[in-house]
Amino acid sequence: MGMPLLNLSRKVDFLEQGNMKQPNQAKYRVQKLQYLPPLSATATRLLGMLGDDSFTLHDLAGVINQDPGLSARILGLANSAYFGQTKPILTLEDAIIRVLGLNMVKSLAFSVAVSGVFESDACSGFDLQEYWGHSLSIAMLSRQISLAVKNEIQPDADGIYLAGLLFEIGVLVLVHEFPEEYARVLRVSKQQPDQDRLELETEIIGIDHRQAGIWLGHRWHLPEMVVQIIAQGAGEGIDSDNHCDAVLVGNVAEWIKSPLPTESKLTQPLSGLEVKCRMSRQQLDTIMTDFLGKQEEIHMIANMLAK
CATH class of the missing domain: 1.10.3210.10 (Hypothetical protein af1432)
Known part of the structure; x- marks a missing residue:
């Protein structure tokens, strides 16, 4: 800008x-x-993916899946009424492809991981x-x-x-x-x-x-x-x-x-x-x-x- x-x-x-x-x-x-505490390992890896188009959806899903709590939150979001899906979203790959998109999942996952650093x-x-x-x-x-x-x-x-x-x-x-x-x-x-x-x-x-x-x-x-x-x-x-x-x-x-x-x-x-x-x-x-x-x-x- x-x-x-x-x-x-x-x-x-x-x-x-x-x-x-x-x-x-x-x-x-x-x-x-x-x-203040440093970024978590998951947040650090997600930060590296922000703005980098070389990472695939499988790369992103692999990082998020290492954190069960984070994975559950992203899947819950994809299945929420806000996005109006008629069929359940069962995998992160589906959440990315069918509902949220790669960049939105990157941003949301990173933000959730960052917030987890703070008590x-x-x-x-x-x-x-x-x-x-x-x-x-x-x-x-x-x-x-x-x-x-x-x-x-x-x-x-x-x-x-x-x-x-x-x-x-x-x-x-x-x-x-x-x-x-x-x-x-x-x-x-x-x-x-x-x-x-x-x-x-x-x-x-x-x-x-x-x-x-x-x-x-x-x-x-x-x-x-x-x-x-x-x-x-x-x-x-x-x-x-x-x-x-x-x-x-x-x-x-x-x-x-x-x-x-x-x-x-x-x-x-x-x-x-x-x-x-x-x-x-x-x-x-x-x-x-x-x-x-x-x-x-x-x-x-x-x-x-x-x-």
């Missing part, structure tokens, strides 16, 4: 120089993040199913919109889907590393729903989940497009006026709140996509109405992935 990546060392310097309300706390938080049970009030419902909704709606765009340069629908799944990955980082503090974030956020979540995270923890996601993306060498889109969501000085890819996921994430949106929210933040992605309001409304009709299916998939 041609957008510059966020200079992570500058962000860390910014934190350590005390440009937040609690400089010592911010510096401690950044240093503590250095000890969330110690954070009171954190709902992993809600997290997955939010992430799936961002990914699915973003991809659906990207497929309808008719620009000269088409958005990368598969890259957008992966970026949507990982857009909120920084939440898992903070829940894992600062469970008590994030439990407080959740409590205050519930009591004061109009307060900005990112500002609240910064006030209580010292960094917000967008910054944590950017940091993690660099550390784990996530695809450049994913880190760029998370950075765009963090408002990191990227001139994205001509990049539908850059703004699509962030706009969708802003529109999709938890609990999931209702009809009354249909025309809010997504209006900016009319210009940047050259889509009509009627197109967007049609896509979003269809999306809202699939909330029950998305909820069921999220429950499956959270187990």
Whole structure:
């Protein structure tokens, strides 16, 4: 997309120089993040397959089948009502060929494997199913919109889907590393729903989940497009006026709140996509109405992935 990546060392310097309300706390938080667990072997192998067309569906199925829990989740997704299959999907190869496609399975399997690195049970009030419902909704709606765009340069629908799944990955980082503090974030956020979540995270923890996601993306060498889109969501000085890819996921994430949106929210933040992605309001409304009709299916998939 041609957008510059966020200079992570500058962000860390910014934190350590005390440009937040609690400089010592911010510096401690950044240093503590250095000890996060590495990617699992399965996630590492899946990461190597992202964006690499030389891997076959049999290669991908072979990696996923080594993790029974991951394999069961992918098969469960392929058999879910969301995709409306009339015959049961019994193998990963069938799931890839008949339902999901190679790139979607790569993205979904990698995202599930990545999330498994983080422990969330110690954070009171954190709902992993809600997290997955939010992430799936961002990914699915973003991809659906990207497929309808008719620009000269088409958005990368598969890259957008992966970026949507990982857009909120920084939440898992903070829940894992600062469970008590994030439990407080959740409590205050519930009591004061109009307060900005990112500002609240910064006030209580010292960094917000967008910054944590950017940091993690660099550390784990996530695809450049994913880190760029998370950075765009963090408002990191990227001139994205001509990049539908850059703004699509962030706009969708802003529109999709938890609990999931209702009809009354249909025309809010997504209006900016009319210009940047050259889509009509009627197109967007049609896509979003269809999306809202699939909330029950998305909820069921999220429950499956959270187990």
